[in-house]
Amino acid sequence: MEEHHLPNNHDPNAFDRPSVTVDVVILTLREGQLEALLVKRKEHPYLNYWSLPGGFVQAQESLDEAAARVLRQKAGLESVVGMEREGSYRYPVYLEQLYTFGDPGRDPRMRVISVAYYALVEASHIREVGEEIALFKLRLPEGESGVEIFDHRHKKYSLAFDHAEILGVALRRIRGKLEYTPIGFELLPEQFTLRQLQAVHETILQKRLNKDSFRRRMLSSGRLEPTGKFERGLGRPAELYRLRRAT
Template identity: 40%
Template sequence: MSPYDPSAFPPFAVTVDLVVLTVRHHALCALVVRRGEQPFQGRWALPGGFVREDEDLTTAAARELVEETGLCVAEPGAPTTDPVKGAHLEQLATYGDPRRDPRMRVVSVAHLALAPDLPAPRAGGDANSARWAPVDELLQESEGARDEQSAPLAFDHAQILADGVERARSKIEYSSLATAFCPPEFTVGELRRVYEAVWGVALDPRNFHRKVTGTPGFLVPAGGTTTRQGGRPAQLFRPGGATLLNPPMLRPEV
């Protein structure tokens, strides 16, 4: 093995950024925090932080998720009985533009986290405040913005958020990931509203019911009903064992 000199290569830092998505008031929302320190002090940003020396990437992302939201990572295939404490977490993409952070060369490994309707967030770390915001609001162009709420996200977080939203929109077409936005037991109507919020389209209730109940392994009856949505009692379901949907739930063309 040829000699290796670590000092021959420039040092750089590694961070994890989190695209945390949930459905609130029938809208797809993302968690953002107001930065309390430079750079971009006072601007909204995705939650995240630097990877510690003794951490792998998944551990760092899970730690930041707990610190910023109080959420733990749900075990794959094992729905939590407490929907506020479990979240689906997966690696999204890596971002390494040399100029993405004005402090130094920083490479970010972004992660996507999905969870059911979540309570008001709490700020942590170097964040002054935190809020849930509709993704459409966060991703809109900032030209002509009238207030700081609509200012562009810090760093390259608008691009990371857009990539995370598109990942979620595409994955619920061919996987059972949409159930990660639902409580452990849910109605077909509640699941339909998840699809409508993530895709940003209205779906025909009868066609949707026929597709999801007719897709093998997607849903299984939970053995009960609920009237929490008003009207007649609706049957409750749980996620089935299927992770890939066949046939897929294709996104309507807008």
């Protein structure tokens, strides 16, 4: 095996060393609205501002390991990291690298590069903790790069750092992947109706979809598997489906 030796005069301090963090966008669907799980900062800068769960990458961990640690420590969620998980989009949550944010002025403390990840989580797995970890409603204004966030009283907040922009990039990425991957199924329970599936798509895309054409497209996609069960309620019982597992 070929060995690679450093020259004797190698000086690791000859180059600037930016710090690296990971920030995790955690999205869920609640009461027909897309929401993000945010944490309140307990230190400067941006003391008492809401922010994405994040943290500095430790010396001996990979980026994926750092993102999984942040998800576990700050949101109580276990994760599976990877690009595709067709047919098994279920808890533990799916975590995917989103984008790298490296504007020199994004953090007033020092030069910090953030590698952002995103996770879509079914609402029953989300835990809010008092006034420190909470869900916020999202709105992506037309033509804007960042999102706006609102609490359950419709009060608007500003986000720390460039986290509004990170959330905006995450929403656009999810919209773009919705049609060709089963990513939207992460926001649904194990068994769901076509009505629930359409509601997920409409919420993410922020537009109404034709019911008949949507159902035809989903049923012909090969991704759905009937369970043989029905949702009971007012009116005609709705058939329950699940995501077809990869073979």
